[in-house]
Amino acid sequence: MPSLKHLRRRLRTVSNTKLITRAMRSVSASKMRRAHERRDNARPYTTQLRNLVAQLVEHTGVEGQPLANKRDVKKRLVLIFSADRGLCGAFNATVIRFAQDYLHSLSTEQTALYIVGRRAFEHFRKREWTIDKSHNDFLGNVDVPRILNIAGELSDAFLRGDYDEIEMIHNQAITAMSYKTIRERFLPLEEEELVAPLKARDRTGMNLDYIFEPDPKTLLSQYLPMLVKTKLLNSFVNAFAAEHQARMIAMTTANENCEELMDSLTLQLNKARQASITKELLEIVSGAEALKG
Amino acid sequence: MAATYSLQIITPNETVYSGEIESLVAPGALGYLGVLAHHAPLLTSLAPGKLNLREANGKIRSFKVEGGILEVNPGGTVILTESVEAIEG
Numbered sequence: 001m002p003s004l005k006h007l008r009r010r011l012r013t014v015s016n017t018k019l020i021t022r023a024m025r026s027v028s029a030s031k032m033r034r035a036h037e038r039r040d041n042a043r044p045y046t047t048q049l050r051n052l053v054a055q056l057v058e059h060t061g062v063e064g065q066p067l068a069n070k071r072d073v074k075k076r077l078v079l080i081f082s083a084d085r086g087l088c089g090a091f092n093a094t095v096i097r098f099a100q101d102y103l104h105s106l107s108t109e110q111t112a113l114y115i116v117g118r119r120a121f122e123h124f125r126k127r128e129w130t131i132d133k134s135h136n137d138f139l140g141n142v143d144v145p146r147i148l149n150i151a152g153e154l155s156d157a158f159l160r161g162d163y164d165e166i167e168m169i170h171n172q173a174i175t176a177m178s179y180k181t182i183r184e185r186f187l188p189l190e191e192e193e194l195v196a197p198l199k200a201r202d203r204t205g206m207n208l209d210y211i212f213e214p215d216p217k218t219l220l221s222q223y224l225p226m227l228v229k230t231k232l233l234n235s236f237v238n239a240f241a242a243e244h245q246a247r248m249i250a251m252t253t254a255n256e257n258c259e260e261l262m263d264s265l266t267l268q269l270n271k272a273r274q275a276s277i278t279k280e281l282l283e284i285v286s287g288a289e290a291l292k293g
Numbered sequence: 294m295a296a297t298y299s300l301q302i303i304t305p306n307e308t309v310y311s312g313e314i315e316s317l318v319a320p321g322a323l324g325y326l327g328v329l330a331h332h333a334p335l336l337t338s339l340a341p342g343k344l345n346l347r348e349a350n351g352k353i354r355s356f357k358v359e360g361g362i363l364e365v366n367p368g369g370t371v372i373l374t375e376s377v378e379a380i381e382g
Contacts, residue, residue, distance in 0.1 A: 041305075041306060041307050041308075042305045042306070044301075044303050044308055045303045045304060045305045045373055046305070048303065048364070048371055048373055049362070049373055052336065052362065052364060052373075056336075144305055144306050148305065148375060209334060210334045210335060210336040211333055211334065211335045211336070212335075212336050212337070213321065213322075213323060213335065213336070213337040214322065214323060214337075219336060219337070219338060222322070222338045222362075223338070223362060226361075226362070226373070226375065229305070229375070230305060233305055
């Protein structure tokens with residue numbers, strides 16, 4: 001049986017760990033809330049923009065829009081979103097494995113990586129793919145101006161012909177307890193995706209006889225870059241929200257495990273203490289008996 | 294009192310302005326344009342410039358916008374922009 005001293009020390013260690021996991025859980029919970037707030041704040045803008053673009057696309061089509069220009073894919077850029085830090089369960093492992101499986105199905109020379117998150121960066125820099133750029137200092141915070149800038153850079157690179165297709169791989173929360181890794185096309189934009197808002201909702205208030213100034217095609221070419229930015233912003237927010245959620249779940253589990261461990265240690269400690277008291281009593285009693293005899 | 298209509302100025306970050314206004318002068322891509330109540334539905338883009346609006350109570354407010362979209366719609370007028378700043382005074 002472990003000594004009393006040893007048990008006390010372990011109990012203290014576990015209760016300290018529990019304090020840390022609990023603090024981390026609260027931090028993740030509030031960060032997740034903030035990420036959701038960001039998404040909710042961006043929603044009016046995104047919805048409105050998507051509706052307007054959908055109407056324009058229905059009106060004039062996407063022909064001639066450089067951002068919707070499909071080319072033969074000679075160079076593909078894959079954006080991978082991971083977390084910068086661990087302690088979030090299988091979050092990073094899942095997205096890295098998913099990305100790697102997908103990358104193996106592509107030609108290495110024709111693929112470049114763009115990585116957000118230290119974890120994926122550490123993994124892929126030792127692998128055969130080229131990393132064109134990486135960001136390791138978002139730390140799960142949604143920095144809107146910076147993300148809009150990145151979207152601008154990516155669109156420019158696409159328009160210059162540096163890449164013929166840009167895809168994104170990120171985790172996305174499905175329910176409060178689970179997330180899924182998904183892959184989606186970032187650029188070029190697809191007509192089907194752009195007109196989706198027209199099918200999804202009732203169309204009252206839409207399809208007005210707008211006066212377009214200048215013509216719809218020009219307007220669309222001005223709106224699409226804005227749309228691309230919100231698309232990236234959306235992915236960032238989803239990925240970060242999923243990260244905080246995963247960390248919160250991991251920390252909740254860790255916290256529960258600590259509690260269980262503390263219970264069993266306390267039990268052991270009490271048993272050991274009782275045993276030692278009993279032993280001492282026995283010694284006293286038997287000593288007294290011996291003296292009497 | 295002049296007729297009013299509702300205006301919202303929205304950025305990816307937040308809804309910067311929301312209220313009833315009498316009139317609006319915006320830096321359209323083809324030159325400044327004014328919008329009063331009961332304007333026909335209009336869709337246009339904005340150039341960087343100064344946006345003036347007269348609120349229902351007669352107060353005038355100004356904003357600096359970095360381009361964007363202006364949608365005039367019977368349901369309400371909306372300005373979408375990535376960056377907007379209120380100008381005091």
